[in-house]
Amino acid sequence: NAGVTQTPKFQVLKTGQSMTLQCAQDMNHNSMYWYRQDPGMGLRLIYYSASEGTTDKGEVPNGYNVSRLNKREFSLRLESAAPSQTSVYFCASSGSAAVRQPQHFGDGTRLSIL
Amino acid sequence: AQSVAQPEDQVNVAEGNPLTVKCTYSVSGNPYLFWYVQYPNRGLQFLLKYITGDNLVKGSYGFEAEFNKSQTSFHLKKPSALVSDSALYFCAVSALGANTGKLIFGQGTTLQVKP
Numbered sequence: 001n002a003g004v005t006q007t008p009k010f011q012v013l014k015t016g017q018s019m020t021l022q023c024a025q026d027m028n029h030n031s032m033y034w035y036r037q038d039p040g041m042g043l044r045l046i047y048y049s050a051s052e053g054t055t056d057k058g059e060v061p062n063g064y065n066v067s068r069l070n071k072r073e074f075s076l077r078l079e080s081a082a083p084s085q086t087s088v089y090f091c092a093s094s095g096s097a098a099v100r101q102p103q104h105f106g107d108g109t110r111l112s113i114l
Numbered sequence: 115a116q117s118v119a120q121p122e123d124q125v126n127v128a129e130g131n132p133l134t135v136k137c138t139y140s141v142s143g144n145p146y147l148f149w150y151v152q153y154p155n156r157g158l159q160f161l162l163k164y165i166t167g168d169n170l171v172k173g174s175y176g177f178e179a180e181f182n183k184s185q186t187s188f189h190l191k192k193p194s195a196l197v198s199d200s201a202l203y204f205c206a207v208s209a210l211g212a213n214t215g216k217l218i219f220g221q222g223t224t225l226q227v228k229p
Contacts, residue, residue, distance in 0.1 A: 031215045042204060042219035050215060058216065090157055094215050100146060100165050101215065105157030
């Protein structure tokens with residue numbers, strides 16, 4: 001009963017380093033999302049994939065790239081990490097892009113950039 | 115532009131008392147409205163949603179929410195709070211017909227239930 005699995009759970013990077021956050025879901029969902037959560041700001045959408053083979057920018061896409069590797073997996077890449085990208089990152093999935101489908105969230109990746 | 119406001123950073127209630135967590139929204143067209151809960155070091159969990167129909171929506175763990183179109187509000191309620199309800203609560207909105215699944219989240223309200 002895994003749901004949405006994110007790896008790693010914690011990561012510390014130096015400014016300028018790159019890394020990829022991994023996300024996989026086992027619910028056969030079509031749509032997947034990446035959010036960042038910062039204190040007092042709720043969740044902000046970085047990128048989303050309405051269906052396999054498509055990706056689109058969300059509210060705060062600058063400094064990030066994504067890949068929808070297949071129906072199960074949706075990765076988020078930081079090419080050159082900056083301290084402003086210190087945050088908790090959540091991946092989510094939903095059955096379809098229709099907004100009536102609730103999103104299911106992973107437990108997050110806590111990323112610190114020094 | 116769509117937006118969601120949760121006017122209270124924190125709500126404190128005593129166990130057994132009713133609780134209300136407030137949410138107001140701004141959206142073009144008819145809204146889809148959601149409530150999620152987040153426990154420490156966990157992802158968000160879906161509580162309930164309003165799409166259309168009855169203005170009182172019932173959800174998980176005894177929570178309910180009342181949709182009020184004239185006041186553009188979607189307040190979360192529970193008749194009798196439990197200590198285990200203490201968590202961070204998020205209201206979210208998306209516009210009807212927007213087939214992207216994109217949600218706009220409020221900033222969150224911390225609910226503290228004291229024994």
